[in-house]
Amino acid sequence: MIKTDVLVIGSGPAGSSAAKHAALGGADVILIDKKSEIGTPKRCAEGVSKAGLADLKIEPDERWVTKELDGVRLVSPNGTNVWLTSNEIELPEAGYILERKVFDKYMAMDAARAGAEIKIKTLAHAMRKEGNAYIVTCEHMGELFEIEAKIVIGADGPESRVGRWAGLKTATKSTNMESGIQFEMVGLEMEKSDVIEFYFGTVAPGGYAWIFPKGKDIANVGLAIITKKTGKTPYEHLKEFVANCPATQNAQAVEINIGGDPVGGMPKKIYGNNVLVCGDAAGQVNPLTGGGIISGMKGGMYAGKVAANAINKNDYSEKALKEYDELIRDDIGPELDKYLKVKEYLSTLSGSELNSIADAFQDIDFEKVSTTELIKSLVKVSPKALLKLGKLI
Amino acid sequence: MIVKDWCMFCGECAGVCPRNLIEVKEYSLVFNDEECKDCSTCVKVCPVTALEKD
Ligand SMILES: Cc1cc2nc3c(=O)[nH]c(=O)nc-3n(C[C@H](O)[C@H](O)[C@H](O)COP(=O)(O)OP(=O)(O)OC[C@H]3O[C@@H](n4cnc5c(N)ncnc54)[C@H](O)[C@@H]3O)c2cc1C
Numbered sequence: 001m002i003k004t005d006v007l008v009i010g011s012g013p014a015g016s017s018a019a020k021h022a023a024l025g026g027a028d029v030i031l032i033d034k035k036s037e038i039g040t041p042k043r044c045a046e047g048v049s050k051a052g053l054a055d056l057k058i059e060p061d062e063r064w065v066t067k068e069l070d071g072v073r074l075v076s077p078n079g080t081n082v083w084l085t086s087n088e089i090e091l092p093e094a095g096y097i098l099e100r101k102v103f104d105k106y107m108a109m110d111a112a113r114a115g116a117e118i119k120i121k122t123l124a125h126a127m128r129k130e131g132n133a134y135i136v137t138c139e140h141m142g143e144l145f146e147i148e149a150k151i152v153i154g155a156d157g158p159e160s161r162v163g164r165w166a167g168l169k170t171a172t173k174s175t176n177m178e179s180g181i182q183f184e185m186v187g188l189e190m191e192k193s194d195v196i197e198f199y200f201g202t203v204a205p206g207g208y209a210w211i212f213p214k215g216k217d218i219a220n221v222g223l224a225i226i227t228k229k230t231g232k233t234p235y236e237h238l239k240e241f242v243a244n245c246p247a248t249q250n251a252q253a254v255e256i257n258i259g260g261d262p263v264g265g266m267p268k269k270i271y272g273n274n275v276l277v278c279g280d281a282a283g284q285v286n287p288l289t290g291g292g293i294i295s296g297m298k299g300g301m302y303a304g305k306v307a308a309n310a311i312n313k314n315d316y317s318e319k320a321l322k323e324y325d326e327l328i329r330d331d332i333g334p335e336l337d338k339y340l341k342v343k344e345y346l347s348t349l350s351g352s353e354l355n356s357i358a359d360a361f362q363d364i365d366f367e368k369v370s371t372t373e374l375i376k377s378l379v380k381v382s383p384k385a386l387l388k389l390g391k392l393i
Numbered sequence: 394m395i396v397k398d399w400c401m402f403c404g405e406c407a408g409v410c411p412r413n414l415i416e417v418k419e420y421s422l423v424f425n426d427e428e429c430k431d432c433s434t435c436v437k438v439c440p441v442t443a444l445e446k447d
Contacts, residue, residue, distance in 0.1 A: 034417075034418060034419050035419055036419060041401070043403055121419065123416075123418055123419075125416070139418075157404065157408075158403075158404060158405060158408040159403075159404025159405070159406075159407035159408050159415075159417045160407075160408060161407065161413055161416075164413045165413070171408070171409070171410070171411055171413065172408045172409055174409045174434050174437065174438050177405060177408060177409050177438055179405060179438055179439070179440040180440065181440045181441070227437055227438050228437070233440070233441070233442050234440040234441070235440065235441055235442075256401075258401050258403045258405075258440040258441055259403040259404075259405060259440070260403065260404065260405030260408050260409070260438065260440075262408065
């Protein structure tokens with residue numbers, strides 16, 4: 001049987017980050033992924049913030065940055081625009097648009113360079129506890145084999161099973177799982193090619209539609225919805241959006257992507273004896289934007305570091321691994337909570353309330369305006385919307 | 394469970410399965426039909442309606 005200190009299951013951004021930091025901390029690390037090509041197919045609109053990459057000490061590389069952005073366009077149901085730039089407001093996913101297929105591979109390569117052993121096309125099929133270790137049954141090209149690991153890090157994405165195999169309550173409720181669907185398109189005609197666009201309202205019930213430009217006339221055009229909130233399928237919503245959006249009238253799809261995005265925040269418990277869970281598998285996703293690349297990689301980084309420490313101290317108990325939980329919640333917890341509140345607020349607003357808010361904000365110079373003034377203009381257009389906001393905060 | 398041939402193995406169904414019964418391989422889905430209680434949560438979330446109860 002293969003034995004290792006740390007087994008990381010899943011080589012997305014979170015898993016590769018975990019494997020890298022565990023290896024840098026001196027642990028023996030194996031990183032497995034069921035995919036034959038790490039990063040492909042993507043389940044992502046590929047937006048990340050510059051600050052997020054800097055926090056992770058990752059230098060942008062021209063092989064995986066397709067476009068640098070500065071700004072956001074918010075479009076209300078009746079088409080009213082609010083334009084924002086990063087000087088004006090902190091923008092979570094508006095820094096770079098990546099090429100995830102290349103980015104994910106590069107992150108795995110960093111893990112390999114740090115000393116992790118990668119096994120591709122290797123599926124974690126089952127997991128059982130034996131003494132002070134987990135035995136994971138893996139499948140590679142029809143062959144079953146076992147890996148014994150002192151610590152398992154579950155970074156197995158939105159389809160996650162590892163946490164639950166270890167008895168953690170990490171299942172995603174269907175009302176917290178956004179169903180995403182996206183075309184990568186060519187022939188876009190955008191008003192500004194260096195901003196990301198968000199569209200709200202009935203185009204995407206429970207979520208939003210987006211256009212994330214990838215340079216030239218290329219963009220990711222997609223949407224994410226809560227399926228319980230609509231009678232149409234995500235694909236029907238997407239086809240409708242593309243048929244009606246001015247920017248996509250002459251655009252054509254060269255790729256279709258689908259995927260679930262867990263937007264309910266982190267489950268109560270994401271660690272246990274000999275196990276840690278990070279990334280989408282641990283709900284490390286911005287509940288409003290659905291962005292989980294940076295937050296998942298931060299989860300991976302802390303999981304990897306704490307796992308390596310535990311290996312060095314020969315203590316893989318829940319108590320020793322709890323530090324992971326503290327580190328990740330200190331770092332991203334407040335932000336996740338904040339965005340969860342904004343999301344709850346937005347979900348209480350009707351289409352006409354969204355329109356009147358957009359109307360009030362469309363000509364505001366956010367750089368110059370104070371919060372009090374923002375609230376004053378909101379009270380003018382929609383006292384009801386403000387009242388709902390008051391109840392939430 | 395019937396898995397239509399346009400399934401893209403995104404795994405959203407597995408993430409919401411309350412009983413953790415769906416294995417998502419690179420190009421196939423394996424359902425543990427024996428333990429399935431027919432809640433249909435997986436069927437409802439699929440972005441491309443590729444699942445059908447049999
Ligand atoms: C439509 C859509 C758009 C999005 N847009 C953005 C965006 O613009 N910006 C952003 O920051 N985030 C975005 N997200 C979210 C982002 O894609 C995820 O948060 C991110 O990929 C999470 O990284 P991860 O490493 O946790 O999981 P993943 O990237 O999903 O990686 C998990 C890996 O685990 C592997 N795996 C799973 N199970 C097993 C197993 N049993 N054995 C072996 N391997 C296994 C998978 O093959 C996969 O490679 C979007 C999501 C969706 C669905």
